[in-house]
Amino acid sequence: xxxxxIRRRLWDVFAALTMLAxxxxxxxxxxxxxxxxxxxxxxxxxxxxxxVNTRPDGTKFDPWGGKAAGMQFFAGTGQFSFQVxxxxxxxxxSNNRLQGTADEFKAVAQGVLSYFGTYSLDDSGKxxxxxxxxxxxxxxxxxxxxxxxxxxxxxxxxxQAGAAGGTNELKWKRVK
Numbered sequence: 685x686x687x688x689x690i691r692r693r694l695w696d697v698f699a700a701l702t703m704l705a706x707x708x709x710x711x712x713x714x715x716x717x718x719x720x721x722x723x724x725x726x727x728x729x730x731x732x733x734x735x736v737n738t739r740p741d742g743t744k745f746d747p748w749g750g751k752a753a754g755m756q757f758f759a760g761t762g763q764f765s766f767q768v769x770x771x772x773x774x775x776x777x778s779n780n781r782l783q784g785t786a787d788e789f790k791a792v793a794q795g796v797l798s799y800f801g802t803y804s805l806d807d808s809g810k811x812x813x814x815x816x817x818x819x820x821x822x823x824x825x826x827x828x829x830x831x832x833x834x835x836x837x838x839x840x841x842x843x844q845a846g847a848a849g850g851t852n853e854l855k856w857k858r859v860k
Contacts (some may be wrong), residue, residue, distance in 0.1 A: 722807045723760070725834045730756045730856035732768050739850040747852070748795075756856060764803045764814060770795035796820055805832070812841065 732754030738744050754768035773795040776784040784792075799819035805812055814828040830841040837858035845852045 722805045722810070722832070722834065726758050726805065726812070726832070726839070727760045728758060729859040730758075730839055731859050732756070733855040733857050735768070735852060735854050737845050737850060737852045739845075755859075758803065762802045762804070763800070765798075765800040766814070767798040768796075769798075793820075799824060 732752060735746055735748055735752070736744050737747050748768060748770055749772070751771045752768050753771055754766075756767070757765045773791055774788065776788050776792075778784055797820060799814075799816050799821070801817035802815045803812060804815070810832050812830045812832040814830070816824055816826055816828065828843060830843045833840040833842075837860070839856040839858070840853060841856070842851060842853045844850075
Protein backbone atom coordinates (compact mmCIF):
# COMPACT_ATOMS: atom_id res chain seq x y z
CA UNK A 685 0.00 0.00 0.00
CA UNK A 686 1.34 3.41 -0.89
CA UNK A 687 1.53 6.36 1.45
CA UNK A 688 -0.93 8.15 -0.77
CA UNK A 689 -3.49 5.32 -0.48
CA ILE A 690 -3.11 5.22 3.30
CA ARG A 691 -3.63 8.98 3.55
CA ARG A 692 -6.69 8.75 1.34
CA ARG A 693 -8.25 6.00 3.47
CA LEU A 694 -7.49 7.90 6.68
CA TRP A 695 -9.09 10.99 5.18
CA ASP A 696 -12.20 8.98 4.19
CA VAL A 697 -12.50 7.57 7.74
CA PHE A 698 -12.02 11.05 9.24
CA ALA A 699 -14.68 12.52 6.91
CA ALA A 700 -17.15 9.73 7.77
CA LEU A 701 -16.62 10.18 11.53
CA THR A 702 -17.01 13.95 11.20
CA MET A 703 -20.31 13.56 9.36
CA LEU A 704 -21.56 11.09 11.97
CA ALA A 705 -20.62 13.48 14.78
CA UNK A 706 -22.41 16.37 13.07
CA UNK A 707 -25.54 14.28 12.69
CA UNK A 708 -25.52 13.26 16.36
CA UNK A 709 -24.95 16.73 17.87
CA UNK A 710 -28.62 17.83 17.65
CA UNK A 711 -29.71 14.59 19.29
CA UNK A 712 -27.36 15.04 22.23
CA UNK A 713 -28.57 18.63 22.76
CA UNK A 714 -32.16 17.41 23.12
CA UNK A 715 -31.07 14.63 25.43
CA UNK A 716 -29.19 17.09 27.66
CA UNK A 717 -32.23 19.42 27.78
CA UNK A 718 -34.48 16.53 28.74
CA UNK A 719 -32.11 15.51 31.54
CA UNK A 720 -32.21 18.94 33.21
CA UNK A 721 -34.37 19.25 36.29
CA UNK A 722 -37.39 21.53 36.21
CA UNK A 723 -35.49 24.03 38.37
CA UNK A 724 -32.50 24.06 36.01
CA UNK A 725 -34.85 24.76 33.11
CA UNK A 726 -36.74 27.49 35.00
CA UNK A 727 -33.81 29.50 36.39
CA UNK A 728 -33.30 32.76 34.50
CA UNK A 729 -35.14 35.84 33.33
CA UNK A 730 -38.47 35.66 31.50
CA UNK A 731 -40.38 38.38 29.64
CA UNK A 732 -44.17 38.59 29.68
CA UNK A 733 -45.94 37.49 26.48
CA UNK A 734 -49.66 37.21 27.28
CA UNK A 735 -52.36 36.54 29.84
CA VAL A 736 -55.73 34.90 29.32
CA ASN A 737 -58.29 34.56 32.09
CA THR A 738 -61.18 32.16 31.58
CA ARG A 739 -64.30 32.95 33.60
CA PRO A 740 -66.43 30.17 35.10
CA ASP A 741 -68.89 30.61 32.18
CA GLY A 742 -66.07 29.92 29.67
CA THR A 743 -65.64 33.46 28.34
CA LYS A 744 -62.04 34.64 28.00
CA PHE A 745 -60.45 38.03 28.55
CA ASP A 746 -57.02 39.63 28.96
CA PRO A 747 -56.84 41.18 32.45
CA TRP A 748 -54.13 43.56 31.21
CA GLY A 749 -56.11 44.81 28.23
CA GLY A 750 -53.54 43.48 25.77
CA LYS A 751 -51.23 46.32 26.74
CA ALA A 752 -48.77 44.99 29.27
CA ALA A 753 -45.10 44.37 29.74
CA GLY A 754 -43.45 42.35 32.43
CA MET A 755 -40.52 40.37 33.69
CA GLN A 756 -40.16 37.40 35.96
CA PHE A 757 -36.87 36.25 37.42
CA PHE A 758 -36.09 32.90 39.03
CA ALA A 759 -32.75 32.60 40.84
CA GLY A 760 -30.99 29.30 41.31
CA THR A 761 -30.98 30.06 45.05
CA GLY A 762 -34.80 29.90 45.19
CA GLN A 763 -35.81 33.57 45.03
CA PHE A 764 -38.14 35.06 42.43
CA SER A 765 -39.50 38.44 41.39
CA PHE A 766 -42.64 39.06 39.29
CA GLN A 767 -43.81 42.28 37.63
CA VAL A 768 -46.53 42.95 35.06
CA UNK A 769 -47.50 46.53 34.25
CA UNK A 770 -50.03 47.92 31.79
CA UNK A 771 -48.38 50.20 29.26
CA UNK A 772 -51.28 52.66 29.24
CA UNK A 773 -51.15 53.79 32.89
CA UNK A 774 -51.51 57.58 32.92
CA UNK A 775 -48.73 59.66 34.46
CA UNK A 776 -49.50 61.41 37.75
CA UNK A 777 -50.13 65.11 37.17
CA SER A 778 -48.15 65.98 40.32
CA ASN A 779 -45.07 64.10 39.06
CA ASN A 780 -44.79 62.76 42.63
CA ARG A 781 -45.62 59.11 43.37
CA LEU A 782 -46.89 60.08 46.83
CA GLN A 783 -49.33 62.73 45.55
CA GLY A 784 -52.07 61.88 43.12
CA THR A 785 -55.80 61.92 42.66
CA ALA A 786 -58.04 59.01 43.59
CA ASP A 787 -58.50 58.22 39.87
CA GLU A 788 -54.75 58.29 39.23
CA PHE A 789 -54.05 55.96 42.15
CA LYS A 790 -56.87 53.65 41.04
CA ALA A 791 -55.36 53.38 37.54
CA VAL A 792 -51.95 52.55 39.01
CA ALA A 793 -53.36 49.97 41.45
CA GLN A 794 -55.34 48.25 38.69
CA GLY A 795 -52.48 48.37 36.20
CA VAL A 796 -49.58 47.01 38.24
CA LEU A 797 -48.95 43.64 39.84
CA SER A 798 -45.58 43.13 41.43
CA TYR A 799 -44.54 40.57 44.01
CA PHE A 800 -41.47 38.68 45.21
CA GLY A 801 -40.40 35.88 47.49
CA THR A 802 -39.12 32.34 47.28
CA TYR A 803 -40.30 29.44 45.17
CA SER A 804 -40.42 25.67 45.25
CA LEU A 805 -41.04 23.15 42.49
CA ASP A 806 -42.62 19.72 42.35
CA ASP A 807 -40.99 18.00 39.37
CA SER A 808 -43.37 15.04 39.45
CA GLY A 809 -46.55 17.13 39.70
CA LYS A 810 -45.20 19.89 37.43
CA UNK A 811 -46.18 22.62 39.88
CA UNK A 812 -44.52 25.85 40.90
CA UNK A 813 -45.36 27.34 44.30
CA UNK A 814 -44.46 30.98 44.83
CA UNK A 815 -44.09 31.80 48.54
CA UNK A 816 -44.90 35.51 48.53
CA UNK A 817 -43.01 37.81 50.90
CA UNK A 818 -44.28 41.14 49.52
CA UNK A 819 -46.79 42.28 46.90
CA UNK A 820 -48.32 45.41 45.39
CA UNK A 821 -51.64 43.59 45.96
CA UNK A 822 -51.63 42.58 49.64
CA UNK A 823 -54.66 40.30 49.22
CA UNK A 824 -52.70 38.01 46.88
CA UNK A 825 -51.98 35.61 49.73
CA UNK A 826 -48.96 33.77 51.04
CA UNK A 827 -48.66 31.16 48.27
CA UNK A 828 -49.52 30.99 44.59
CA UNK A 829 -49.60 27.54 43.05
CA UNK A 830 -49.18 27.24 39.29
CA UNK A 831 -49.26 24.32 36.89
CA UNK A 832 -46.02 24.77 34.96
CA UNK A 833 -45.17 23.82 31.37
CA UNK A 834 -41.70 24.49 29.98
CA UNK A 835 -40.87 23.96 26.33
CA UNK A 836 -37.47 25.28 25.33
CA UNK A 837 -37.62 29.04 25.84
CA UNK A 838 -41.39 29.18 26.46
CA UNK A 839 -42.95 29.07 29.92
CA UNK A 840 -46.68 28.68 30.59
CA UNK A 841 -48.12 29.10 34.08
CA UNK A 842 -51.77 28.26 34.82
CA UNK A 843 -53.71 28.68 38.07
CA GLN A 844 -57.07 29.40 39.61
CA ALA A 845 -58.04 33.04 39.05
CA GLY A 846 -58.77 33.81 42.69
CA ALA A 847 -61.86 35.70 43.84
CA ALA A 848 -63.14 36.14 40.28
CA GLY A 849 -63.22 32.37 39.78
CA GLY A 850 -62.16 30.55 36.65
CA THR A 851 -58.53 30.17 35.62
CA ASN A 852 -55.68 32.27 34.36
CA GLU A 853 -52.82 31.40 32.05
CA LEU A 854 -49.65 33.43 31.68
CA LYS A 855 -47.14 32.93 28.88
CA TRP A 856 -43.50 33.98 29.15
CA LYS A 857 -40.45 33.86 26.89
CA ARG A 858 -36.88 33.37 28.11
CA VAL A 859 -34.63 36.42 27.83
CA LYS A 860 -31.38 35.51 26.08
